[in-house]
Amino acid sequence: MSVLEVKDLLISFNQYTSGLKQQQLNVISNLTITLEKGEILAVVGASGSGKSLLAHAILGILPSNANVSGTLRYDGEVLTPAKQASLRGSEIALIPQSVNYLDPLMRVGNQVRTSARVENPVTAQRKVFERLHLHENVEKMYPFQLSGGMARRTLLSTAIVSGAKVIIADEPTPGLDPVVIKEAMESFRELADSGCAVMLITHDIVSALSIADKIAVFYAGTTVEIAPVENFAGDGEALRHPYSKALWRALPQNDFIPIPGAQPHPGDLPPGCLFAPRCPLATPECDRGQPEMRTLRDGMVRCIHAT
Amino acid sequence: MRKNAGVKIGSFILMKCIRMLTLLFAICLISFLLIKNSPIDPVQAYIGADMLKVGPEQRERIAEYWGLDQPVIVQFLNWGSALLKGDLGTSMIFRRPVSEIIGERFVNSVVLMLTAWVLSGVIGFVMGVVSAMKKDTWIDRIIKLYCYTLASTPTFWMGLLMLIVFAVWLGWFPIGLGVPAGVLAEDVTIADRLQHLILPALTLSVLGVANVALHTREKLIDVLASDYVMFARARGEKGFLLFWRHGLRNIALPAITLQFAAFSELFGGAVLAEQVFSYPGLGQATVEAGLRGDVPLLLGLVLFSTIFVFAGNLIADIIYYVVDPRTRESRTI
Ligand code: SF4
Numbered sequence: 001m002s003v004l005e006v007k008d009l010l011i012s013f014n015q016y017t018s019g020l021k022q023q024q025l026n027v028i029s030n031l032t033i034t035l036e037k038g039e040i041l042a043v044v045g046a047s048g049s050g051k052s053l054l055a056h057a058i059l060g061i062l063p064s065n066a067n068v069s070g071t072l073r074y075d076g077e078v079l080t081p082a083k084q085a086s087l088r089g090s091e092i093a094l095i096p097q098s099v100n101y102l103d104p105l106m107r108v109g110n111q112v113r114t115s116a117r118v119e120n121p122v123t124a125q126r127k128v129f130e131r132l133h134l135h136e137n138v139e140k141m142y143p144f145q146l147s148g149g150m151a152r153r154t155l156l157s158t159a160i161v162s163g164a165k166v167i168i169a170d171e172p173t174p175g176l177d178p179v180v181i182k183e184a185m186e187s188f189r190e191l192a193d194s195g196c197a198v199m200l201i202t203h204d205i206v207s208a209l210s211i212a213d214k215i216a217v218f219y220a221g222t223t224v225e226i227a228p229v230e231n232f233a234g235d236g237e238a239l240r241h242p243y244s245k246a247l248w249r250a251l252p253q254n255d256f257i258p259i260p261g262a263q264p265h266p267g268d269l270p271p272g273c274l275f276a277p278r279c280p281l282a283t284p285e286c287d288r289g290q291p292e293m294r295t296l297r298d299g300m301v302r303c304i305h306a307t
Numbered sequence: 308m309r310k311n312a313g314v315k316i317g318s319f320i321l322m323k324c325i326r327m328l329t330l331l332f333a334i335c336l337i338s339f340l341l342i343k344n345s346p347i348d349p350v351q352a353y354i355g356a357d358m359l360k361v362g363p364e365q366r367e368r369i370a371e372y373w374g375l376d377q378p379v380i381v382q383f384l385n386w387g388s389a390l391l392k393g394d395l396g397t398s399m400i401f402r403r404p405v406s407e408i409i410g411e412r413f414v415n416s417v418v419l420m421l422t423a424w425v426l427s428g429v430i431g432f433v434m435g436v437v438s439a440m441k442k443d444t445w446i447d448r449i450i451k452l453y454c455y456t457l458a459s460t461p462t463f464w465m466g467l468l469m470l471i472v473f474a475v476w477l478g479w480f481p482i483g484l485g486v487p488a489g490v491l492a493e494d495v496t497i498a499d500r501l502q503h504l505i506l507p508a509l510t511l512s513v514l515g516v517a518n519v520a521l522h523t524r525e526k527l528i529d530v531l532a533s534d535y536v537m538f539a540r541a542r543g544e545k546g547f548l549l550f551w552r553h554g555l556r557n558i559a560l561p562a563i564t565l566q567f568a569a570f571s572e573l574f575g576g577a578v579l580a581e582q583v584f585s586y587p588g589l590g591q592a593t594v595e596a597g598l599r600g601d602v603p604l605l606l607g608l609v610l611f612s613t614i615f616v617f618a619g620n621l622i623a624d625i626i627y628y629v630v631d632p633r634t635r636e637s638r639t640i
Contacts, residue, residue, distance in 0.1 A: 089543030101538035105556045142632045
């Protein structure tokens, strides 16, 4: 059974346009994914496509003006706000993007200790720091004194000391050098191998491919394909959705062909398939409503013409 | 590294002091010239009501005795060198050395200002915190309304209102002065003094909270919307613990520095409040010195208040420098 199940998630914000007219912005819609024990699911997509909100929705820490619908389940149990509050930090842990997520006026050792759900937080924190090769001095430092790599490992240690079973890493690699990225990725693999379920939200497909088991391709607020990592090979012929194929081919080590056009703005979504305006395979049927997610081979796809 | 930080703070304070000295010099020069060019005739101010009995010859002799016939720059230098020796001159109204009067009045004022300063700081801070934590509820609206109204209320008006309500109508407090009238100085008790202190202090505090409260509210709202508070919530922290761990830490420092930097407003407020309550403090002395042309006293007070306000700002800067780890500890340990 899946540890975490997200079904038909919809996140919208009310936006005031000209005058007092309200417009509903669907930042995430029809999003369905599942997370298994010991597995890494990478949610990949362009930056600024609302991927972080997915993490916040699972934890129940969206801003109060967000409207959420859909079902979330943890261990088969429906996640209510109260349930989310009790699981936050103990069962489900977030690894945020950057050092800005640490309190600037608190020593990092203390911040890691407050995440620990064990009897002796100090030893727990020291153990994790040692395991992640963080020097003992680091616990006495303030966030502004950390290097990029140190900050990364500190944020990671907050998740490890919490003993959470589900770990959601939100853009863990921006602005880091390749060595640190590799190290971060390996630590996620270790976490998964020790039985955690890891959700890796990132725009860095290449790094994600190096460790993930499954890839969920995120486009304009929804998942268009969920594929085993092995499908990302060759010309992308094993991939199902035109966007995934294009994304794969746009990588520098492949053909490096950019996808023409841009992602639609949440206030201005196409009526049918969200990818239709940029899709080379689009037909008039594609504009007749958003395609359902369907199972195809050993993955899932949201495209009526996918084979 | 520690030593290095010490040197850094040392040079920081030194720089501030040099600035203070240049500022003081400028203030001395400007206020001296202003008074020189004002319609106050020092001889007349000195003689006062006896003016009619003094002939023009005698007046000239006084002017000569005081060096008033010399060029302005020489007069300034004379005054300046006396000042450097610690001689502020003699007050014409009180016929006593200026430094003595300032010292005496300062003791009265400092009690008043300190009380108002602590009260307004603490109450304002708490109001700001409550307002931010309960943002957009009725309590936040009331606090905001209160602060905006008070921020635009003149001190003297508030003082008069307090007097009318608490001293005249209710009769709870004396109407003015620092001690009861008609009682020998040695018979005045601490309780008497306290009773005379409460209304002016209250007036100043009631007005003083607005600034701190609004500032703290803004700051805390920012902090609560920050990434690190979001992450703290993601780790299961909430409610008072969250505020205690991450909120207080990040808003206390700006609030304290703001409070020190507000010394100038405190002094300005005290001048008005003391006048309304006839409270014998520095503020009242300033008004009298100005109105009655007591030049030495006025200049002394100007210098003193400059130092006072500057000290407040200096303390604010030093606190920021010393307490905030981002400036205190250098990047490499
Ligand atoms: S449904 Fe049509 S437009 Fe959408 S991806 Fe498939 S082929 Fe392209």
